[in-house]
Amino acid sequence: MAQDERGVAVVSGASSGFGERIAQLLSRQGYSVVALARRADRLKALAEQDSTGAILPVVADVRDREGLARALDELPPDFRDISVLINNAGLSRGFGPLQSGSPESWREMIDTNISGLLNVSEVLLPRLVSRGSGHVVNIGSIAANYPYMGGNVYAATKAFVHQLSLNMRVDLQGTGVRVSCVAPGMAKTEFAQVRFDGDVERADALYEGIQPLTADDVAEAVAWCVSRPAHVNINMIELMPSDQNFGLGFAGSRTTPADGTDVT
Known part of the structure; x- marks a missing residue:
């Protein structure tokens, strides 16, 4: 049975990483949560393991866009009073200089990190405005502000998220809908594995000798914004992380690339 104390939170990219933890935390805090993602098996497990139901x-x-709109239009009555939108879905694909990059990887990042965020926002923002209250939290990245080798297109997509967040804030002024952007640094989730096409050893090497952020750290920041x-x-x-030198690497290292964030 859905909760009704705080309305409904929609979390995109909820099948793992930040999105999974955000969905779990918000459900514990009294929200009914629409966990949105592509992987049905992961979403089913998330729902079954959640003690709040x-x-x-x-x-x-x-x-x-069309499939997304259909899915959100068909929500059960108990999950239609949407008060919070967490635009978390996104990814990074590939790692290296722009001159040797993959146009296919660029397009995947642009379609997900930019167009995907716009698609969800287009469908749901009018509902929040009609409600007269609500909160949008966009998941950005420190990569938007601090360049690092290999970041290029991914970092540019997150710069878009940061600037769009500020403009959404202006556009929604007076509607009762608030807008925040949470920009994490390096966090250990599945994000690096996606970037390196499933190469776990290469992904794990990024975190050697440091204590990265966790998905829970980021979820708590999001929950604090909406509270x-x-x-x-x-x-x-x-x-x-305390060990991270902005986007350029880690304390004591000039060679380890620093990732932006997980938005799986």
């Missing part, structure tokens, strides 16, 4: 798995691809009083808007939160 308030997570609804919805299989959809944020890149498919502020209605008159308070958190524009931006930037967080990173």
Whole structure:
């Protein structure tokens, strides 16, 4: 049975990483959660393991605007009072200089990180505005602000997310809908494995000798944003491991590339 204390939170990219933890935390805090992602098996497990019974798995691809709209239009009545949108779905594909990059990887990042976020926002923002209250949290990355070798197109897509968040805030002024952007640094999730096409050894090497952020760290930052009083808007939160030197590497190392964030 869905909860009704705080309305409904829609979390994109909820099948793993940040999205999974955000969905779990918000459900514990009284939200009914629409967990949106492509992987049906992961979503089913997420819903079954949640003790609140308030997570609804919805299989959809944020890149498919029409399919996404259908899925969100068909939500059960208990999950239609949407008060929070977490735009978390995204990825990084490939790692290296732009001059030797893959156009296919670029397109996948642009379609997911930019077009996907716009698709979800297009469908749901009018509902939040009609409600007269709500909160949008976009998951950005420190890569948007601090360049590092190999970041290029991924970092550019996150710069888009940061700037769009600020403009959404302006566009929604006076509607009762708040907008925040949470920009994590390096976090250990499946993100690096996706970037390196499933090469676990290469992905794990990024974290050697440091203590990265966890998905729980990021979920707690998101939950804090949406828990502020209605008159308070958190524009931006930037967080990173204590060991990380902004986007350029880690303490004591000039060669280890620093990732931006997990938004699986």
